[in-house]
Structure formats: C-alpha cells, structure tokens
Amino acid sequence: QTKYRAFPPVALANRTWPDVQLTRAPQWLSTDLRDGNQALIEPMDPQRKLRMFQMLVKIGFKEIEVGFPSASQADFDFVRLLIEQDHIPADVSIQVLTQARQPLIARTFESLRGARRVIVHLYNAVAPVMRRVVLGLDEDQIVDLAVTHTRMVRELAAQQPATEFLFQYSPEMFSGTELAFSKRVVDAVTEAWGANAQRKCIINLPATVEHSTPNIFADMVEWMDRHLARREAIVLSVHPHNDRGTGTAAGEFALMAGADRIEGCLFGNGERTGNVDLVNIALNLYTQGVDPELDFSDIDEVRRCVEHCNQLTVHPRHPYVGDLVYTSFSGSHQDAIKKAFAARKEGEIWDMPYLPIDPKDLGRSYDAVIRVNSQSGKGGIAYLLEAEYGVELPRRLQIEFSQVVQAVMDDAGKELSAADLWRIFEGEYGLAE
Numbered sequence: 001q002t003k004y005r006a007f008p009p010v011a012l013a014n015r016t017w018p019d020v021q022l023t024r025a026p027q028w029l030s031t032d033l034r035d036g037n038q039a040l041i042e043p044m045d046p047q048r049k050l051r052m053f054q055m056l057v058k059i060g061f062k063e064i065e066v067g068f069p070s071a072s073q074a075d076f077d078f079v080r081l082l083i084e085q086d087h088i089p090a091d092v093s094i095q096v097l098t099q100a101r102q103p104l105i106a107r108t109f110e111s112l113r114g115a116r117r118v119i120v121h122l123y124n125a126v127a128p129v130m131r132r133v134v135l136g137l138d139e140d141q142i143v144d145l146a147v148t149h150t151r152m153v154r155e156l157a158a159q160q161p162a163t164e165f166l167f168q169y170s171p172e173m174f175s176g177t178e179l180a181f182s183k184r185v186v187d188a189v190t191e192a193w194g195a196n197a198q199r200k201c202i203i204n205l206p207a208t209v210e211h212s213t214p215n216i217f218a219d220m221v222e223w224m225d226r227h228l229a230r231r232e233a234i235v236l237s238v239h240p241h242n243d244r245g246t247g248t249a250a251g252e253f254a255l256m257a258g259a260d261r262i263e264g265c266l267f268g269n270g271e272r273t274g275n276v277d278l279v280n281i282a283l284n285l286y287t288q289g290v291d292p293e294l295d296f297s298d299i300d301e302v303r304r305c306v307e308h309c310n311q312l313t314v315h316p317r318h319p320y321v322g323d324l325v326y327t328s329f330s331g332s333h334q335d336a337i338k339k340a341f342a343a344r345k346e347g348e349i350w351d352m353p354y355l356p357i358d359p360k361d362l363g364r365s366y367d368a369v370i371r372v373n374s375q376s377g378k379g380g381i382a383y384l385l386e387a388e389y390g391v392e393l394p395r396r397l398q399i400e401f402s403q404v405v406q407a408v409m410d411d412a413g414k415e416l417s418a419a420d421l422w423r424i425f426e427g428e429y430g431l432a433e
C-alpha cells in the first residue's frame, strides 16, 4: 500500500506534456549475489552470502539470482546450502546463471537437485564484435548455439519434475546488437522453449555495457516489445548497467517502454560502474505514489548489511540512503525547511522544499536535517536550539546570536552541533550556573 504521494501532483498540475509515468511496480530480480558478487574485490564468503540472501528476502524480493554454480565451486556450494538447509521461502525463486555450453548446463542442474522453484538463466553473446572477434561464429551459428542449449535446458528440466523450472534467456550485449538479429535469436529461443501464454519464459535484455543515452536503450526495448513473435509468451526483462552513469534513467525508461521486469543490485553494486541501482528505482517509484512492493522502511539496516557483505561503503551523497542526503548546509535551505515543517500538517502530501522524500519513511530522522556550518544562516541556528533545547529565540536575538556563532565558526572553521550552539548560547547570555 502506498503510504503517501510526494510533490509531483503539484509540479504536474499545469503540465502540457503527455502523461508517461510508471504506475505499478515491475517484477524485480536482485543479482547482488551473482553480478554484484562477481564484481567484488573480495567475493562474499558463505556467511555474508547468506546474510545478503536473507536481507533480500526480508526486503521482499521474490526472484534472487544466487550465483553461477557451473563457473565457481563457491557458488555451487552456496546453492546447495540454500537448498539443503531450507533457506528459500516457498514464494521465492532462486535464479542461477549458465553459459550456453553443455557441461556447464549439466553441472548447473546438478547444483539444483531438490530445489522447489528455480529460474535457469541461459546466456550467450549476440553482438557483432563478440561474434566476429571472440566467438568466431556467424549469425546462423549463434542462433543454433542458443536454440541447442535452450533445448538442453528444456530436456534436463523435464527430468526433474519435483522442481518448478522457469527459463530465462539473455542475449548478452543486446545493447550493442542489431535489433533484427536480437529478435531472430529471441524468437528462435522462445520457440525452442515451447513458450506460450501459460508457459512463459523470461527474455532478459541486457545493456551489458551502457553505450547510449537512456532513451536509445528504451527505444530498443520498445522495438522488441512490439516486434517479438510471441510477446504474450514472454516476461520482458531488462538488465541495465551504469557505464554512462545513467543506469537508473535507462531502467526507468525501459520500464515505460514496455519491460515487465528489471534486474539489478542494491545501491548499484556490480561490474565496473555497477548494475542498475534497484533501491533508487524503487524509491523513485515510491516518491511518485507508486508502491514499489519492496520494503526500505529501515534503509540504514539494509545499508549496513550491504556494506558488510560487499565490503564497500555507500557514498554519503547516494540517493535516499547517503549520510548527507537529509542534511542541509545552506542557510536559505534551512530557513525554507524550517518554515515548511512548521506549516506542515500530518497526513498532507509531502510538499517540502529541498527534501524529495520524508526521511521518516525510510527510518531516518529529521534530527540531521539541519546542521550549522559557515554557510548557515540564522534559521538553522534557531531551528537547532528550538528542536534540541526547546529555546525559541525572538527574531532580533536570532540575528544577534547568529553573528556570535558566525564569529566562533570563522575561528574554529568547522561544523557546529546543537550542543556546541547551546554552550555558546549559555556562555554569551550567562545562563550557565
């Protein structure tokens, strides 16, 4: 259930452009334990993997890519641990990646014995540079490679009737491939899987490397959405990376362009500049009044877990979660925020200057919103004294006291806390015993 709507209704009230917006959450897949993990300086050990998995489940992910079991013994063992120790809730599907090579597919199925619900994720590269330079295969041979291995997955899945298998295919480097060829491969794979409206498969379109502006990627997704031979038999997924720093925009545009599902990582971990940041996409939806169906109501808990598991810190200015994102240093911002808090009534839409989201919705507090440094004005100083010490300064005194504070800051050259302000206030006006 959506908790609130942020200010866009106000901003959009007088719009003259067509209303293209996301109105519901996509199907989410976390690949923190696969694409994220493979990009870590020090890959997660089993304890950290399990902690990440449990956090992803707690957030609400129903599809979680847990590894590449045929490529790594550690990933194989982790898949076995999840299955044998019964860590996978009944409504969660694990996903495993495999290349289109027979021994690797066979090994992948070995890792899956006893699983309840699995997505087998098959991929092979389709881009011209990979065909020509790396694989040495022509277009017909690439189609044949994809089809042959799809059939193999289908046969092996049929031999394990106790497991519910879903099939996913990724034409790797879709973003750098001729559209007509991507369509040809995907149509052939969809047919080989025997997909229909009752037995859908997932077709995942990766921007393996982000080469173009986000609208171009979205146009490519839209073209596929319109031209695939069996669209009704497909869950259309995207897998943006972030090489140009526009992964979030690419993901959002791709969803607007017709994708049903998106793959990415928490806070944008992943190869090179990362996979698309799913927290960013989810909370962008939230601020537009759309329930993301993922729970970030204690975002600091999620962050602590991710930082521990990835051994990477989240940047202090990272959208929604960074240490500094609910902090205002500028006096005019502080003043505006103070006035808006004072005028705000409980339950109103969030129409707050300089704060795109109510920090409380993510388990953050207003306490850190206003700090005082050399850029601050009297508003921030007055706000802190009132909020922390219940002292309401008359306007004349606000002006006078802010000059005192400014002089101290010019000397000290550092940020002051509410406690520092109170000490200065007591010293200046003789309140101390």
Ligand code: KIV
Pocket (backbone or CB within 6 Å): 035, 097, 123, 170, 172, 173, 204, 206, 207, 208, 209, 239, 241
């Ligand atoms: O980025 C990519 O293309 C991938 C594929 C394996 C889906 O991670």
Ligand code: ZN
Pocket (backbone or CB within 6 Å): 035, 206, 208, 239, 241, 271, 275
């Ligand atoms: Zn990837």
